[in-house]
Amino acid sequence: MTKPRVLVSDKLSETAVQIFSDRGIDVDFKPDLGKDKDALLAAIGDYDGLAIRSATKVTEKLIGAADRLKVIGRAGIGVDNVDIPAASRRGIIVMNTPFGNSITTAEHAISLMLAVARQIPAADTSTRAGKWEKSKFMGTEITGKRLGVIGCGNIGSIVATRAIGLKMHVLAFDPFLSDERARDLGVEKVELDELFTRSDFITLHTPLTDKTRNIIDAGAIAKMRDGVRIINCARGGLVSEADLAEALKSGKVAGAGIDVFETEPATENPLFDIPNVVCTPHLGASTAEAQENVALQVAEQMSDYLLRGAVSNAINMxxxxxxxxxxxxxxxxxxxxxxxxxxxxxxxxxxxxxxxxxxxxxxxxxxxxxxxxxxxxxxxxxxxxxxxxxxxxxxxxxxxxxxxxxxxxxxxxxxxxxxxxxxxxxxxxxxxxxxxxxxxxxxxKGINLDAEIGRNMVYTTNNDAPGIIGILGTTFGSNGVNIANFQLGRNRPGGDAIALLYVDDPVPEHVLNKVREFPEILSAKPLVFDV
The missing domain is CATH 3.30.1330.90 (D-3-phosphoglycerate dehydrogenase; domain 3)
Structure with a gap:
């Protein structure tokens, strides 16, 4: 039986590389290959597994050349650098290590909060220049302050407990946070707007999705307390950098600690020239312990799959x-x-x-x-x-x-x-x-129907009344939206009713707003399914 071959194209620990060898897998450790797209493209056809971090970009083109590839292992949680649909179409499993760097990222968020509160980087630079500007770097205590945590999952909950240990009062917003879990953590569960209006510090620990993109923008900042400080160690794009820059210049936001950026590597950014900002180059997971943990974990996972067919922490399987x-x-x-x-x-x-x-x-x-x-x-x-x-x-x-x-x-x-x-x-x-x-x-909703499921759909609720089909069909048709399938249901004549529409393309928001203007329509929501 031919041994599986694994390519390590990013910087993983030598201990992780040794795991592959010890498990009977041929491994090539080429930590700089991921930066050379052409060289990687030429080599990828010889391997059954690819172990990466963030430097290697696994594109559709690369996957197309990977004739033998069975598994991609990402040492870390983020898989933004992997074309997952392309990998899925080729039957390639994509694994990550979602929990290996949680403590490290949480500690970095706390570190940035303290650095921003006391202006430590700027004070360090000034002191090294021999200026001794004590009055210029007047800071603020965090004891007794309110910390708003947006996203109270694995990392956010660690930040919350650390902040409570520092005698802060923690407000938490998370759509999936129950009252019981909030009590166990010792946090006050609030809605997002209340978090904005009450927090002295705000830290983000939520992924970047369509719902969370620019969750902090000019509108959100306007609701915040004057002098708020904002920390982002989660994902670039959660905070509108342009809006944050303006708020920092005006003094509305007193300071910010930013570890992630909309474009990375971030060589230019509107936040870089603002003095009351602490910026770091995506260091949230950058400790020796975290790097070692995720590297060892991905090596074990990939080995288990290649040798025994066991699948764990798979994104697409x-x-x-x-x-x-x-x-x-x-x-x-x-x-x-x-x-x-x-x-x-x-x-x-x-x-x-x-x-x-x-x-x-x-x-x-x-x-x-x-x-x-x-x-x-x-x-x-x-x-x-x-x-x-x-x-x-x-x-x-x-x-x-x-x-x-x-x-x-x-x-x-x-x-x-x-x-x-x-x-x-x-x-x-x-x-x-x-x-x-x-x-x-x-x-x-207890209403029977038979509806085919498509990638783009629209779900409406309404009172059972004549004309609903006409409203939806005419509004969508006049705005260039093609309906592939249309299913209706109701619980009784004149009672509650629903409609489920399978459409060719996503329905623009302004078209949905036109539908919502009709008094017969109680709600209209767009849906996207991975089918």
């Missing part, structure tokens, strides 16, 4: 055995879609999740299906999540998850029903897989 894969795979996709539906329409913190497995689905690997459901549920808020990490992330937020299994109870051989309870409402959605292997919605 569930943890299932080869024997159950043919039957389970379409139901895994269904579970992800059901979770994603609720995750995209949810408007408040999720408290409880119940997943009902009816009929033949109760005899499947429901652990994998539940993980897939939870991954779909929180992915709209937590981009870097997979079937392995999703249950952990949900548990950290104090969400109660339960499974119910029962014998066949309806016309379908088997189906999955997801019920999610949040602070102010309960949502439910059910689906099944037909003979063609494609998932379908069969019930939403």
């Amino acid at each position: 569930p943890s299932i055995t080869a024997e159950e894969a043919p039957v389970l795979k379409p139901f895994v996709k269904l579970a992800e879609v059901l979770g994603s539906f609720v995750g995209q329409v949810a408007e408040s913190a999720i408290l409880e999740v119940e997943i009902l497995y009816d009929g033949m689905t109760a005899n499947l690997n429901t652990k994998a299906l539940t993980s897939a459901t939870l991954a779909g549920l929180i992915r709209p808020q937590v981009a870097d999540v997979n079937m392995v990490s999703a249950p952990i992330m949900v548990k950290e937020r104090g969400v109660i998850v339960s499974e119910v299994k029962r014998d066949k109870s309806g016309v379908f051989d088997g189906y999955i029903k997801l019920t999610v309870k949040s602070a102010n409402q309960t949502r439910s959605v059910a689906g099944t897989v037909f003979a063609d292997g494609k998932p379908r919605f069969i019930q939403i």
Whole structure:
């Protein structure tokens, strides 16, 4: 049997490289190859595995040349440098190490907060220049101050506990943070606007998604207290750099600590020339301990897969055995879609999740299906999540998850029903897989329907009344939106009704706003599914 070959194209620890060798894998350690696109492209065809950090860019072109490649392992959490759809189409597993650098990143956020509060970098430069400007660098204490934490998952919760140890009062905003989990952490759970208005310091620990992009912009800053200080060690793009620069110049924001930037490497930036800003070159995970942890973890994961077929921390593949894969795979996709539906329409913190497995689905690997459901549920808020990490992330937020299994109870051989309870409402959605292997919605809000699932969809709620089809069809048609499929449902004549539209392309927001102007339409939400 030919030994698997792994290429390490970024700087990983030598101990991690040795793990591959010790496990019986041929490994080539070429830590600078990832910076040379042409050389990497020429070499990639000889390898079964590719171990990387952030320097190597795994593009569609590179994947196209990777004839043997079976697995890509990213030492770290972020996979922005990997074309995951291209890898998935080629059957290449993409793994990451989501929890190896949490403490390091949290400590860096605390360090930046202290550095900003006391202007340490500028004071250091001044002192080295022999100026001795004590009055110029008057700082502020953090004891007794309010720290607003946006995103209270793995890293955010560590920051919160460290800040509480420093005698700060912590306000936390996280759509998935339960009251019980907030009490356990010792934080005060608040809505985002309240966090803005009350915080003396604000730190971000949320992924970059469509919902979180520019979560701090001019509008958000206007709501904040005068003299607030902002820390970002999470992702570039969460903060509008131009708006932050203006607020710093005006004095509205007293200081900022920024470790991540919209464009990296950041050689030019509007924040660089502003004195009350501490900037670092994406050092959140840069400690010897964190680098070693994620490197060792990715080496073990890749070795396990190449030698035994075991899959862990995969971004684009569930943890299932080869024997159950043919039957389970379409139901895994269904579970992800059901979770994603609720995750995209949810408007408040999720408290409880119940997943009902009816009929033949109760005899499947429901652990994998539940993980897939939870991954779909929180992915709209937590981009870097997979079937392995999703249950952990949900548990950290104090969400109660339960499974119910029962014998066949309806016309379908088997189906999955997801019920999610949040602070102010309960949502439910059910689906099944037909003979063609494609998932379908069969019930939403207790209303029966039969809806094909497409990549771009629109979900509306309305009172059952004449003219709804005309409103939607005419508004979309007059604005160039083509409807591929249209399904309606209602609970009773004149009662609650829903519509689910499968459209060719994403519907522009201004078109959805026109739909929402009709008094018959109670809500209209865009949906995107990975199908």
